[in-house]
Amino acid sequence: MPPSRLHRVAVLVLEGAKPLDVGIPAQVFTTRASMPYEVRVCGAAPGLVTGGDGLAYHVADGLDALAWADIVFVPGYRFPDREDPPRAVVDALTAAHGRGARLAAISTGAFALAATGLLDGKRATTHWHYTRALAEKHPLVRVDENVLFVDEGSVLTSAGAASGIDLCLHILRGDLGVAASNHAARRLVAAPYRSGGQAQYVPRSVPEPLGERFAATREWALHRLDEPLSLEALAEHAAVSPRTFSRRFVEDTGYTPMQWVMRARIDLARELLERSQRSVEQIAADVGLGTGANLRMHFQRILGTTPSEYRRTFTRGE
Numbered sequence: 001m002p003p004s005r006l007h008r009v010a011v012l013v014l015e016g017a018k019p020l021d022v023g024i025p026a027q028v029f030t031t032r033a034s035m036p037y038e039v040r041v042c043g044a045a046p047g048l049v050t051g052g053d054g055l056a057y058h059v060a061d062g063l064d065a066l067a068w069a070d071i072v073f074v075p076g077y078r079f080p081d082r083e084d085p086p087r088a089v090v091d092a093l094t095a096a097h098g099r100g101a102r103l104a105a106i107s108t109g110a111f112a113l114a115a116t117g118l119l120d121g122k123r124a125t126t127h128w129h130y131t132r133a134l135a136e137k138h139p140l141v142r143v144d145e146n147v148l149f150v151d152e153g154s155v156l157t158s159a160g161a162a163s164g165i166d167l168c169l170h171i172l173r174g175d176l177g178v179a180a181s182n183h184a185a186r187r188l189v190a191a192p193y194r195s196g197g198q199a200q201y202v203p204r205s206v207p208e209p210l211g212e213r214f215a216a217t218r219e220w221a222l223h224r225l226d227e228p229l230s231l232e233a234l235a236e237h238a239a240v241s242p243r244t245f246s247r248r249f250v251e252d253t254g255y256t257p258m259q260w261v262m263r264a265r266i267d268l269a270r271e272l273l274e275r276s277q278r279s280v281e282q283i284a285a286d287v288g289l290g291t292g293a294n295l296r297m298h299f300q301r302i303l304g305t306t307p308s309e310y311r312r313t314f315t316r317g318e
Contacts, residue, residue: 007070008038009025009040015049020162021109028165041057042062042063043057046059066101070101070102076107081130081133089112094118102154103154111134114134121142126157169184172184178267214248221237262298270310273310
């Protein structure tokens with residue numbers, strides 16, 4: 001997307017808003033030379049909004065900011081299962097979506113999106129503590145409790161607060177490319193792409209001692225994408241059997257080990273296409289896919305486009 005395109009971001013602060021949920025999109029998309037975004041923090045009306053955890057917010061804008069925005073973030077708020085947001089808020093969210101804005105919820109902000117009916121028939125997630133309540137309150141929503149975020153195109157939802165970072169970086173990848181997303185992740189001191197689902201954070205009665213070991217193996221693999229990476233090699237690094245590794249890897253990430261490796265290779269190829277002039281054949285070798293034909297095949301299957309078309313999309317002006 002051309003860097004001159006300015007994206008307008010509204011962060012809608014509702015009563016009981018959680019501080020971290022409010023701060024994440026406000027900081028990730030903060031206006032700066034390297035980030036073509038303008039951010040406005042708003043409420044149901046201008047003025048003081050009582051937040052959660054002892055904080056309050058003084059917002060300059062009311063719901064008119066939703067008519068201005070291209071992306072509307074709804075941070076999580078306290079007691080979302082008790083009652084829906086005010087009718088004016090629900091209507092403003094519906095109207096913003098109707099004219100083409102993307103709506104993105106962090107944590108329990110999903111309840112506000114669900115109140116609009118825009119999540120009916122779609123996948124969505126929220127904080128693990130509230131997934132059952134969301135399913136019960138909005139039975140037409142297909143609640144997925146084992147993901148960090150869900151992208152349904154014009155409506156997006158994420159799990160607990162830190163997953164809001166994952167969602168924001170995902171949006172950045174789509175808007176500006178992998179290089180810009182990785183740059184923002186470094187600025188935030190955050191993982192550019194965090195594997196796994198929120199089930200790993202749900203309290204368990206039995207400890208899961210392999211979690212850190214598997215994370216170390218994923219990190220090890222990311223630095224060796226140009227090398228052969230078999231299931232056996234990954235399992236050997238994790239010091240478990242291939243069968244145990246494969247089963248636990250799917251539980252942790254939602255992907256088989258080889259699916260995860262392929263997506264990591266495609267992600268690296270995307271960044272090289274954005275930031276270098278290397279040929280498709282050279283990039284295929286760099287990411288361990290061997291030939292340009294192989295890269296094109298997997299690029300098309302996973303992203304629905306070709307490497308050349310992707311490069312044109314994210315080519316910066318001279």
